[in-house]
Amino acid sequence: MGTASTRKAAKKQVSADVRRERLVAAALRVMKRDGIAAATTRAICAEADMPHGAFHYCFRSKQELYAALLSTDINLTLDAAWPAVVPAADPAESIRALFRTYWAAVQEDPETQLVLTELVHLALREPELSELPAWEHRAYHDKVVSHLERFMDEAQLELTVATRVLAEMVISALSGVVSSWLSHRDSAVAMEALDHFAALFATLTRPRRSA
Numbered sequence: 001m002g003t004a005s006t007r008k009a010a011k012k013q014v015s016a017d018v019r020r021e022r023l024v025a026a027a028l029r030v031m032k033r034d035g036i037a038a039a040t041t042r043a044i045c046a047e048a049d050m051p052h053g054a055f056h057y058c059f060r061s062k063q064e065l066y067a068a069l070l071s072t073d074i075n076l077t078l079d080a081a082w083p084a085v086v087p088a089a090d091p092a093e094s095i096r097a098l099f100r101t102y103w104a105a106v107q108e109d110p111e112t113q114l115v116l117t118e119l120v121h122l123a124l125r126e127p128e129l130s131e132l133p134a135w136e137h138r139a140y141h142d143k144v145v146s147h148l149e150r151f152m153d154e155a156q157l158e159l160t161v162a163t164r165v166l167a168e169m170v171i172s173a174l175s176g177v178v179s180s181w182l183s184h185r186d187s188a189v190a191m192e193a194l195d196h197f198a199a200l201f202a203t204l205t206r207p208r209r210s211a
Contacts, residue, residue, distance in 0.1 A: 016057075016058060019050065019054055019057070019058050020058045020059070020068065022048045022050065023044055023045070023048050023050070023054070023055060023058055023059070023065070024065065024068045024069060024072075025048070026044050026045070026047035026048035026050075027039050027044045027047075027065055027069060028069060028072070028112060028115060029047055030043050030044055030047050031069075031115045031118075031119075032111040032112065032114075032115055036115065036118055036119065036122060041055040041056075041062070044065075062129075063128065063129055063131075063132060066119055066123065066129065066132055067132060067135065067136070069115070069116065069119060070116060070119060070120070070132070070136045070139075071139070072112065072116065073112075073113070073116050073140075074136070074139050074140050074143050075143070076102060076105050078098055078101050078102060078147060080101050080104075081097040081098045081100070081101035082150075082154065084097040085097070085098070085151055085154045085155050086154065086155065087154075087155055087156040089155065090202075091155060091157060091202040091205045092198050092199045092202035093198075094151065094155055094202075095151070095198040095201055095202055096194070096195055096198040096199075098147070098151065099174075099194040099195075099197065099198050100191070100194070102174065103177075103190065103191060103194055106178055106181075107187055107190075110181075110182065110185075113178055113182060114182055117178075117179065117182065119132075120132075120133050120136060123136075137171075140171060141164070141167050141168065141171060144167040144170050144171055145163055145164055145167045148163050148166060148167055148170070149163065152205075152208075155205075156207065156208045157205040157206065157207060157208055158205065158206060158207075158208045158209070159204055159205055160204050160205070160206060161204050166201065166204060169201065170197075170201065173194075173197040173201075174194075177190050177193050177194055177197075178190075180193075
């Protein structure tokens with residue numbers, strides 16, 4: 001059992017994490033409702049029902065807040081699809097299950113995807129945010145590599161191309177489909193495209209050879 005000071009420090013840390021989560025959620029609501037330009041620190045704190053000073057207690061800058069917002073998509077869970085990824089399954093069907101799980105989250109909340117896309121475009125134009133797009137891409141790339149490594153282990157497959165190369169291909173495919181869908185909102189077309197990408201990427205796998 002920890003000391004009183006240790007317990008107090010732990011409680012404070014949890015409290016800071018909760019504040020950050022509330023501010024990120026509030027920022028997203030403001031941006032979805034009123035646009036990115038309307039998401040001032042004062043507006044975000046008001047939306048979160050927190051004092052204005054709370055923002056600078058939790059985030060050193062708006063860049064930190066934007067990074068936390070972009071992590072919303074990077075950290076999207078694929079837990080619902082993993083049970084379908086087994087050695088006996090067709091690789092294309094397994095990849096399709098993973099893509100469809102990702103797509104379900106995108107389709108459920110298109111306004112969030114629109115905000116995240118706009119954030120990246122904003123960062124590309126703003127000098128003080130210039131490092132954010134590269135950071136977001138690296139983080140997203142690392143997450144996809146992690147998913148691919150898990151997929152290959154659970155499906156007992158190996159790749160015919162480098163994992164990081166396939167990760168780049170997956171990111172390009174998903175980003176392209178989402179961007180197009182935000183314009184036309186034809187979900188059937190988007191899912192058909194994802195299914196074809198799944199079949200294509202499956203051709204870059206083969207059964208794992210025994211050591």
